[in-house]
Amino acid sequence: KNQVEQSPQSLIILEGKNCTLQCNYTVSPFSNLRWYKQDTGRGPVSLTIMTFSENTKSNGRYTATLDADTKQSSLHITASQLSDSASYICVVSLSGSARQLTFGSGTQLTVLP
Amino acid sequence: DAMVIQNPRYQVTQFGKPVTLSCSQTLNHNVMYWYQQKSSQAPKLLFHYYDKDFNNEADTPDNFQSRRPNTSFCFLDIRSPGLGDAAMYLCATSRDTAPGTETQYFGPGTRLLVL
Numbered sequence: 001k002n003q004v005e006q007s008p009q010s011l012i013i014l015e016g017k018n019c020t021l022q023c024n025y026t027v028s029p030f031s032n033l034r035w036y037k038q039d040t041g042r043g044p045v046s047l048t049i050m051t052f053s054e055n056t057k058s059n060g061r062y063t064a065t066l067d068a069d070t071k072q073s074s075l076h077i078t079a080s081q082l083s084d085s086a087s088y089i090c091v092v093s094l095s096g097s098a099r100q101l102t103f104g105s106g107t108q109l110t111v112l113p
Numbered sequence: 114d115a116m117v118i119q120n121p122r123y124q125v126t127q128f129g130k131p132v133t134l135s136c137s138q139t140l141n142h143n144v145m146y147w148y149q150q151k152s153s154q155a156p157k158l159l160f161h162y163y164d165k166d167f168n169n170e171a172d173t174p175d176n177f178q179s180r181r182p183n184t185s186f187c188f189l190d191i192r193s194p195g196l197g198d199a200a201m202y203l204c205a206t207s208r209d210t211a212p213g214t215e216t217q218y219f220g221p222g223t224r225l226l227v228l
Binding site for chain 1: 204
């Protein structure tokens with residue numbers, strides 16, 4: 001069964017600190033992996049997308065890594081800001097099919113002043 | 114610039130009273146999706162349209178229907194809402210479904226409350 005597991009389920013950090021969110025998946029055949037940020041009461045917004053051959057991708061203070069051999073991804077947030085408080089969702093796509101997205105249940109990040 | 118627009122942002126309906134949620138897009142994408150997301154859970158795909166072709170997920174209840182009258186608009190109809198249908202409903206679009214074109218862009222969602 002295709003699954004995406006995220007850890008931790010929730011995380012609280014102080015403003016200015018760094019943090020790393022984890023995503024493990026069993027989806028096969030793998031096409032790509034995305035990290036989305038979902039603010040409370042809002043739709044998800046794409047942060048990064050990585051295909052099988054990509055190991056790392058950055059978007060400002062967000063850096064995602066992918067190890068396709070171990071089927072693990074991480075999202076590193078540098079110098080956190082209060083506006084980073086949100087749910088971060090890892091989404092893995094089956095090869096060649098947009099509808100076959102497997103969502104993780106997200107990591108709820110809270111950044112405190 | 115708004116790309117995927119959902120109206121209303123909040124919808125309150127009564128148990129059993131039909132309700133329609135609206136989604137429009139300015140991206141001219143071929144594919145439009147409807148997801149249901151309950152609190153602290155991942156979004157769950159209900160169905161999607163590829164152009165005019167409707168694709169229902171096997172476990173989507175019959176209570177949920179959809180219409181896509183043109184490229185820009187897609188509607189979610191809930192024929193007889195139950196208390197368990199209270200959720201955030203997310204609309205998304207993608208240019209196509211082939212690799213490299215399948216990134217989904219989400220709207221802000223409509224939060225449905227059933228009284």
